Amino acid sequence: MTGVAESATGSATELRQAELHASLGHPLAESMDFLNGVALRYPGAISFAAGRPTERFLDLDDVHRHLDLFHRHLVESYGGDQARANQQLLQYGRTKGIIHDLVARNLAADEDIHVDPESIVVTVGCQEALFLCLRALRRTPDDVLLAVRPCYVGALGAAQLADMAVLPVAASGSGIDFADLEARLAAASAAGQRVRAFYLVADFANPTGTSLDTAARTRLLELAARHDFLLLEDNPYGLFPADDAPRPPTLKSLDRDHRVVYLGSYGKTGLPGARVGFAVADQPVRTPDGRAELLADQLGRLKSMLTVNTSPLAQAAIGGKLLANGFSLRAANDREREVYRGNLRRTLAGLTERFPPGGGHGVSWNTPGGGFFLVLRVPFATDDALLELSARSFRVLWTPMHHFYGDGVPVAELRLSVSNLTHEEIDTGLDRLAAFIQSQTP
C-alpha cells in the first residue's frame, strides 16, 4: 500500500473512493474484503467458511493429458491439419467459444438438456456468464432483477457492476416463498419497474443448501411466462447430491418456451484453475430491422468487448476432460461426490452429537439434499466482530449469514461449508464451533 506521493509538479494523484463506481464503497465490497481478510489473519483456524471444491484429486498430469487429448481431437476434426489445430488452441479464438459442441453433448448426457451449440457462450466461469446476462438485460434503471434472499454474493455483485437493482424474494423451507414473489411482482409493476429476470440456484443453493422440488420448478416456469421474465438458473452443485434418490429435473430441461437461461460452471466438476463456465441462451431476439437472432449472440457481442474470448487453452483443459469421459462428468466426479457426501454426513452427525435434540441449546440446522452448504440457526446475532472473536479465540471460521442478505444487518444464522475439509478437521472444527457457540449462550 502506498500513501500519497508528492511530485515535482506538486499535483500528486489521489483518487477518492467516493468518486469511483458506487459498488466500491458498498457494504457488499466490504463483506468480501472482510471475509477474505479474516481467513488470512487466522491461518491456524479450521475453516467452515470457504466454499472451494476439494483439492485432493487435482493433478497437473491430468491437465497435460487433457490438453493433448483435445489437441488430437482438433487434429482429427480438421482432417489431420496440425496447423489449423494449433491455431484453434493457441491463437485468438471464436468469441462464443471453441468447446461449445462438447458442452452441448455434456448437457445432453448429464442434465437431459438438448440445445443447439450455437446457443452456448463459453465464459470465464459462470460469473462472467451471469454478468453478461445482467448487462444485456439492463437497459434502463427500471430494468430489475429478482433473487431469493439470502443469495449468492457473486450474483449481488454482478448486478451492482451492471448498475441493476435486485429485488429480494423471501426464502421458505422449500426454497421460494411464492406469496412473497407474487407480492414483489405486483409492487414492481406498480412502481414502474420491469422485472427482466429471476436469478436462482435450484439445486443445493448457496448459502442455504435448499433445493426446489419439481412442483415449485413448474410453478416458477408458469409465473415467468405469465409475467414475461427470464429465469437465470445457476447450477454449480447439481452433480453432488447427498444420496442417490431421484433428482428433480433442471428448470432448463422442463423449459418449452426458451424461458430459462442455464448458467453452468466447470469450476467444481471440471477444473477450478481453468475458470470456464457457460451460458445456454437460446432465447429468440428480434432486431429492429426484423432479423431473428439468439440471446447467445447478444451475449457474444458484449463478451467481445469484455474479455474478447475465453482462453482457448483453458477451454482445452475442460474439453479434454469431457472427451476423456464420454462427455459425462458424473462418473468422473465419483470421488469428489463421495468426499462431499461423507463430509456432509459427518458434519450433520457431529452437530447432532454436540447439540442433541431437546438439549435446550437453541441451535438447529437444516439437512440439505446435497452440495457444500448448510445453515446453522443460533440463539444470537452473528456479526463480523463475532466472527473475528471466533477465529481469534476459538480458531474456527464460518460465514455470518448477513453477508448473503447484502445489507449488513446481522441475523441469528451462519453458513457452514463442508467442501474442503478432512474428517479430522470436521471433528476438531465442530468441537471448536461448539465451544464458541456455548461461550455466547451462558
Next chain:
Amino acid sequence: MTGVAESATGSATELRQAELHASLGHPLAESMDFLNGVALRYPGAISFAAGRPTERFLDLDDVHRHLDLFHRHLVESYGGDQARANQQLLQYGRTKGIIHDLVARNLAADEDIHVDPESIVVTVGCQEALFLCLRALRRTPDDVLLAVRPCYVGALGAAQLADMAVLPVAASGSGIDFADLEARLAAASAAGQRVRAFYLVADFANPTGTSLDTAARTRLLELAARHDFLLLEDNPYGLFPADDAPRPPTLKSLDRDHRVVYLGSYGKTGLPGARVGFAVADQPVRTPDGRAELLADQLGRLKSMLTVNTSPLAQAAIGGKLLANGFSLRAANDREREVYRGNLRRTLAGLTERFPPGGGHGVSWNTPGGGFFLVLRVPFATDDALLELSARSFRVLWTPMHHFYGDGVPVAELRLSVSNLTHEEIDTGLDRLAAFIQSQTP
C-alpha cells in the same frame, strides 16, 4: 438460429433487441459483426484486415514445458510443498493474480517500469483490464473518457459496456492534436463533464501505426496533472519496432505522480491462447473512513464480481514463459519481430512499386515505426459495401477506417494489417488491392 417457438402456455419468449443494453443495437456492434462476417464469407480472400499475431511459432509443446516450469517454480518457492503448489495452480485463486511478481520483473526488464507487485492486477487479456478501469472511474453519466480518434474499437466497446461517454480527440501526424485536446478539455468543463481518463496507445497505435515522441509524452503527462485525469496507456505492440533505433520511454516509466495506469497484454508477446493481460494501477485511493488503498485494490474488487480470478492455468503458461526467458520477452520474440518487420518492409515497398511517387493515382500512406498497422489514403470513401465488393470481386480484405471512428461515416482511408501474412500473400494481396483501387478510380 431459431425463430419464435410456440408453447403450451401460448406465451413464447421473444426478446426485442431494442429493449436490451444500448450497445447491442449500436453501429459499433454492427461493425464488429460485419467485419467478422465478411472474413467468413470470403475464405479465399487475402486478408489485410485481421490484426492477429503470427501463428507460425505457436507450439503446444512450449505450453507443456512452460506449465511444468511454473509448477516447479511454485514447488521451490513453497519449500517443496507439492500440495500447495498444486493448489495455487489448479484451484480458485488470488483475485489480483498469481504471477504478479513475475509480471513486475518483466516490466522492470523490458520497459524500465518499476512498481510494487501489489499494484498489478492480472486480467483476462488487456480488454478486461481496460473495462475494469472504466467501470471504476465511471460513477455518474458526467464521468467521461477521452480518446484519440480513430481509436481501437475495443476501447470504444469497453466504454459502452460501462455506459461511459467517449469524447474524441483529433489525431495529428505525430499522434495527438494538442490544440484539439485542450479545446475538448475546456468544452467538457463547460458542459459539467468530468474527464476521468485519456485512453491511448503510445507506440504503433491501432489503427494508425503512429507513435508519440518523448516531447508529446511529457506534454501529455503535464496536461493530465494540470487537469487531474489519468492516462490509460495501452501497450500491446511496443516490443515490435520496425528498426533498432532508440525508442521513447513508456509514459509509465516517465510517470512520477501515479498519473498513468499501464495496461499490458501477453496476447502478442506471450501466448494469444492464454488470454492474459494486466493493469498496473498504483494510484493512491483514499476511502471515506480515511484508509489509504491502491486503484489496483478497487480493480480487484470489481474483478472478483466479474471473473472471480484469471485462470491460474493460463497465468502459468505465461509465468513459465517469463521464467524460461529471464523475465524478458524481447529476445523471446526475436523471430516474431523479424516477421513483422519483414512484412511491413515488404508491404511498404510493394505499395511504392504499385503506386509510385508522382504517379497521379491519389494513393498515399504513412510509414509506421513498427507494429502491425498502416493507413492507406485513397481517392474515394471506403464503406462496407465497397469492402464486400473488394472481397467478392478482387479477393482482398482490408478494414474501412470508419469502423475506428465509431460513427459509421465513411472516410477516404483504410487500415492494412500486415501481422498474419506470408511474403507471397503480401505480394499477391497487393496486386489484388491495386486492382481494386484502380477499379474505383477511372
